[in-house]
Amino acid sequence: MISLPVWAGKPDGAAVERAFAGVLAKYGVSGGALAVARDGQLVVSRGFGGASSDDVFPIASCTKAITAAAAMVLVGEGRLRLDEPAWAIVPELVPWRRDGRLDLITVRDLMEHSGGWDRRDGDIVVEAMRPGRSTGQILREIAGQPLDFAPGSRRVYSNVGALLLGAIVEKVSGQEYEAFVREHVLKGASLSATAAVRQWGGAAGLAASMPDLVRFVDSVGEAGWAQSGALHDHGLAWMYRGVDGISVAWAVDSSPVDGDFRAEAQEAILAAMGSRERWMEASVGEGEGAGMRRSRTKKFKPPVYNPKKHRPMVYKKPRIRR
Secondary structure, rough: OOOOOOOOOOOHHHHHHHHHHHHHHHHHOOEEEEEEEEOOOEEEEEEOOOOOOOOOEEEEHHHHHHHHHHHHHHOOOOOOHHHHHEEHHOOHHOOOOOOOHHHEEEHHHHHHOOOOOOOOHHHHHHHHHOOOOOOHHHHHHOOOOOOOOOOOOOOOOOOHHHHHHHHHHHHHEEEEEEEEHHOOOOOOOOOOOOOHHOOOOHOOOOOEEEEHHHHHHHHHHOOOEEEEEEEOOEEEEEEEHHHHHHEEEEOOOOOOOHHHHHHHHHHHHHHHHHOOOHHHHHOEEEOOOOOHHHHOOOOOOOOOOOOOOOOOOOOOOOOOOO
16 A cells, blocks of 8 residues: 555644535535544544534444454454354354355355345345344344355345344354443444444444544554445444545434435545545545455454365354353
């Protein structure tokens, strides 16, 4: 990755605030929050409309990057392996009648969106998600359905992998997902979500303040990626890890009717920072799912993957972790 000059000298946070405020006004968004950090220092933290800078917002699919980081904490501690069969860790969620290829899905596949689920013809998580159902009940229903393609054969964005990864984090750590994330990834951040949001678990179930979220983004070592997320009736969120130590996070409290809002807000912020073209040239990934693949914290590095050595293990007998 080439380090490119962005915000030479003192960051012009006021320009970014004006750019974001302008897009909010254009689309009639009632409230939102923005945070910008550079090299670990918070340089912008502001609320807009009826929101304050420290308000907690649902962050939708931005949750996926945090779930991946939580899993990598466990990998770094030697309590979880990337080549480990994912469903074997949570055998209580696996029905006897299932697609046999389910046994070949590894933890790595969950993080890389290569587990075998394709939501383009319908999101099976949404179909299984009914009021009052737990993450376990949702996953058990999904586990009884056939896969869309062979695990590891291709990458297709899916909510299932992150939902299952969040359940694995709970099982291996022995803590509730939110508690583990707060303690080991977001470092004491304030997390609060409604039951409807929390039901999305490791896929889209977190709600956080923008200062807390941007501190997480700033801790991710690799530059040049962005991740966005949207939950119907629960708002939009976006986070960006730029070159030269710039990190950005924003969220709004409702989904604007016009789908161009998210793209225009991103463009306005990048343009205000003078980094749009340079970021596009240096980018290593953008869009939903990019952060899931790029969440490699500076402290914990994934082990080197050897396809000859790390073959998927065939599921034979459930193993119960205690």
